[in-house]
Amino acid sequence: MSNPPPRRKETRTDRPTPSDSPIRWFHGLVRQTGGAIRGALGRRDGQFAFLAVTVGYLFTYLWAIRHLTFSGTGGVDVFVVENPVPLALRQQSVFLFETVARIEVGPVVYLVGPVNILIGLSLAALVGVTLAVSIVSWRAPAACRIGAGAGASASLPGLLSGFACCGPQLLVVIGLQASAGLIAAMQWMVPVAVVLLIGTLLWVGSQVDPETM
Secondary structure, eight states, X not given: OOOOOOOOOOOOOOOOOTTTOHHHHHHHHHHHHXXXXXXXXXXXXXXXXXXXXXXXXXXXXXXHTTSEESOOOSSEEEEEOXXXXXXXXXXXXXXXXXXXXXXXXTTEEEEEOHHHHXXXXXXXXXXXXXXXXXXXXXXXXXXXXXXXXXXXXXXXXXXXXXXHHHHHHHHHHHHHHHTHHHHHHSGGGHHHHHHHXXXXXXXXXXXXXXXXX
């Protein structure tokens, strides 16, 4: 008498849903996104994507608000205002603050505004980390959570499956990165951009399995 085949061990998911427990679901989403960020920044391709995008976005932002220009005379010059701290906190307009120094090196002229740098760097870091997670997930398709509803995409080659999972998010963030000039020109859009970027990052994190990155 042959032994019965072993029963398959059923896997039970403990992932809460928004309708089940919104607070628990959001906490799990933040924790999963944090794991995805650590996994992406632990790889060389993720580190390169993060640094390249962050620096590129920051330079674009500073150029858009006219703090980084190419109007120099070719020399080297540094000028710092008196009492820079109170001046740095003075607003020119919404989310645009005064500059406290002028640095000229060759054709490059940079107006130093500490608060503006902080705003631009915050936006740049959000874009950079989101693209890093998306690119790593695209290059490592096993990290993407492609459910049974993905249909035929589950049988496609690995990279294509990865793009089916994280490609839309990647395109969204590229679009946000390309709009750096618009965000800088219309300063009231900064909080909107922050909310959109954080939402996109959580969206990307929800699609990624950090353990397979």
